[in-house]
Amino acid sequence: xxxxxxxxAPDFSNPKASPFETARSMSSPVPAGAEIHDWSGDMAxxxxxxxxxxxxxxxxxxxxxxxxxxxxxxxxxxxxxxxxQEAFLRLWQRADLFDPDRGSLYxxxxxxxxxxxxxxxxxNPGWQQVQDELDHVAEAEDSPRYSSAEDHTEYVQLKRRxxxxxxxxxRLMRMSYFEAKxxxxxxxxxxxxxxxxxxxxxxxxxxxxxxxxxxx
Amino acid sequence: xxxxxxxxxxxLVAYAAGSLALELAAVAASHLEACAxxxxxxxxxxxxxxxxxxxxxxxxxxxERAATLRxxxxxxxxxxxxxxxPQALAAADSVAGRPDPDRxxxxxxxxxxxxxxxxxxxxxxxxxxxxxxxxxxxxFLLKIGPGRSMPVHSHGGSELTQILQxxxxxxxxxxxxxxxxxxxxxxxxxxxxxxxxxCICVSALDAxxxxxxxxxxxxxxxxxx
Numbered sequence: 001x002x003x004x005x006x007x008x009a010p011d012f013s014n015p016k017a018s019p020f021e022t023a024r025s026m027s028s029p030v031p032a033g034a035e036i037h038d039w040s041g042d043m044a045x046x047x048x049x050x051x052x053x054x055x056x057x058x059x060x061x062x063x064x065x066x067x068x069x070x071x072x073x074x075x076x077x078x079x080x081x082x083x084x085q086e087a088f089l090r091l092w093q094r095a096d097l098f099d100p101d102r103g104s105l106y107x108x109x110x111x112x113x114x115x116x117x118x119x120x121x122x123x124n125p126g127w128q129q130v131q132d133e134l135d136h137v138a139e140a141e142d143s144p145r146y147s148s149a150e151d152h153t154e155y156v157q158l159k160r161r162x163x164x165x166x167x168x169x170x171r172l173m174r175m176s177y178f179e180a181k182x183x184x185x186x187x188x189x190x191x192x193x194x195x196x197x198x199x200x201x202x203x204x205x206x207x208x209x210x211x212x213x214x215x216x
Numbered sequence: 217x218x219x220x221x222x223x224x225x226x227x228l229v230a231y232a233a234g235s236l237a238l239e240l241a242a243v244a245a246s247h248l249e250a251c252a253x254x255x256x257x258x259x260x261x262x263x264x265x266x267x268x269x270x271x272x273x274x275x276x277x278x279x280e281r282a283a284t285l286r287x288x289x290x291x292x293x294x295x296x297x298x299x300x301x302p303q304a305l306a307a308a309d310s311v312a313g314r315p316d317p318d319r320x321x322x323x324x325x326x327x328x329x330x331x332x333x334x335x336x337x338x339x340x341x342x343x344x345x346x347x348x349x350x351x352x353x354x355x356f357l358l359k360i361g362p363g364r365s366m367p368v369h370s371h372g373g374s375e376l377t378q379i380l381q382x383x384x385x386x387x388x389x390x391x392x393x394x395x396x397x398x399x400x401x402x403x404x405x406x407x408x409x410x411x412x413x414x415c416i417c418v419s420a421l422d423a424x425x426x427x428x429x430x431x432x433x434x435x436x437x438x439x440x441x
Contacts, residue, residue, distance in 0.1 A: 052293065059289065063282075064274035073234075085289050093299040103259065107266030114234045114265065124238050126326035129305070130245045133322045136304035138255055158267050173229070177265055180235040183226065183374065184422055194374070195400050201226040208264050209257075 037061070039105040047095040058105070059088050066113050072178040073117050083120065087112045102138075104155075117180075161208045169204035172197060219251045219394035227376070227398050228254065232261030239355035239420035243376040245323035246418060247396040249306065250378075321380070324418055328357060332381075332416070354421045360384070362415075365408040374422050375399045382415030384408060 042058055045051035063084055070080035090112050091098075098108055111131070118127045165173065175181040175189075183201070187194045223231075223244055230236040231244050248254055305325075309316040318331045327349035328335065335357065337345035343361035360366065362382070376398055383392040384407040391397055391407075399405070409415040 052290070055293075056286070056290070059286070063285070064277055065269055065272045068272050068274040069269055081285060085285065085292075088289060089292060089296055090299075092293055093296050094301075097301055103263060104266060106270040107263050110266040110269045111262055113269070118234050122234075122238075124241070126323070127241075129302070129326075130249075130323045132302040133305055134245070134248055134255060134258075136302075137249060137306070138259075140304075141252060154263075155267060155270075158264070159271070162268075173264075176229055176233040176235050177268055180233060182235055182237055182422070183230060184237075195402055198224065198226040198400065201229050202224065205225045205229050205261065205264075209260050 040100040043095065043098055043100065043105055046092070047098060050095075055088075055092060058091070062106070062109055063088065066109060069110075069113055069178065070117060073121070073180050075117070075121060079121070083113070083116050086120075087116055090116075097135075158208060165204055165207060169200055169207070172200050173204050173208075176201065218253065219247070219396065221389065221391055221395035221397060222251065223247055223254050223257075223396055224398040225257065227374075228257050228261050229264075232258055232265055237354075237420070237422050239349070239352050240374065240376050240422060242323050242327060242349075242352075242355055243378050243396070243418055243420045246321035246378045246380075247394075249321050249323060250394040251396075321378075324357075327352065327355060355418070356420075357416065357418050360407075360409045360415045360417075362409055362413055363411045365406060375419060377417050377419040380416045380418060382413045383410045384415050384417075385410060 039058060042051075042054035045054035046058070066087055067077075067080045067084045070083050071077060075083065087109065091109065098105070115128050115131055118124050162170070171190075172186060175186050181189070183194060183197050186192070187197045190197075227236065227240070227244060231241060231248075236244060248258060305322045306315060306319070309319045318333050320328060320330060320332065328347060335347060337347060337359055340346040343364040344366075345359040347357045349355040357380075360382075376396065377391075378396045379391050379393055381393055383390060385391070386405040386407045388397065388403075388405060390410075
């Protein structure tokens, strides 16, 4: 039976739902970080054995998140689904490039989805190639390694830091990450001087940043 | 040599978020190719994006639709062999283990071609040559002769300049190869190139430059920046 996709999924009709607000609303009752899952085992199975069950576990968990992200960037549900499928196909095809020591699966997926959006929706030729190049340069040098334990601790810390952002900082980060608004567009929309937009983002980044392990 | 002037954190956030204008992103990427420190910061900004992606709480998918998409992806896996790792362009260019000095940063190649020797410079003002990216008027290469001073100017919006060869000095300091000048609209500056060799840089603007002096104002239509 054909039913209306949008009316069945109220969240999809509200693409402005904020992950910041979500993060806030769920802060205390759930033990911080309790719901995090370590995907490195599933990814290793995909990489080494082309394991479909592991791959589909990853897909089932992340596909709705990736689609919501792409919708927030301005794609229709149909385009978001198409790009989402493409993102997971890429994950399947490039699984051997995934290195858990260099960052988590969700960071990797975020980059894949963002790159597809910039490549195919914003039509920026050469973007993907430049990102590949940056990966190569990073690989060739002694960049900091992550372990899943550090990753988990960091996830918990980062959630706390997101909660600690001021309302305006959270709003500007959301407009940057989830609406892909330029500094100029944010300045116009909020009637705020460009310099103020930048300094808010600067401070927000410093607050969220983790002063890290193996920093050179 | 490691760069001493880096991308502003707000620029890195925008780059990671995919919200930087294409012209500014091309210049930022040419710096990222040269700067390990900014690549590390970028990675951190992308982690923030990844964690925010993970924290999204989408509504339950309609079962029928989810099943259709799931099956169609499974069907496509058979025809999707592992993709070979993308080729490292800069490494492929290297001559005897060193980067080929004639090759442009990878990020600039879609706009200006592959090599410095292939660039078709246009005269813009005495001692100043310029090439605009054909499809993007606010992205351009500048070649400024040694010991030249540019007119004092500020910016309507942001200016991002990556030094590719040579060097210049202004009130903010000394800018040499690999350095980036990530300038706010409130900064007024007058770069002076150092003697010896021309300074080649790539710049992007998201609004026209502003020249305060009357002479510079007269020049502006000709300079066209």
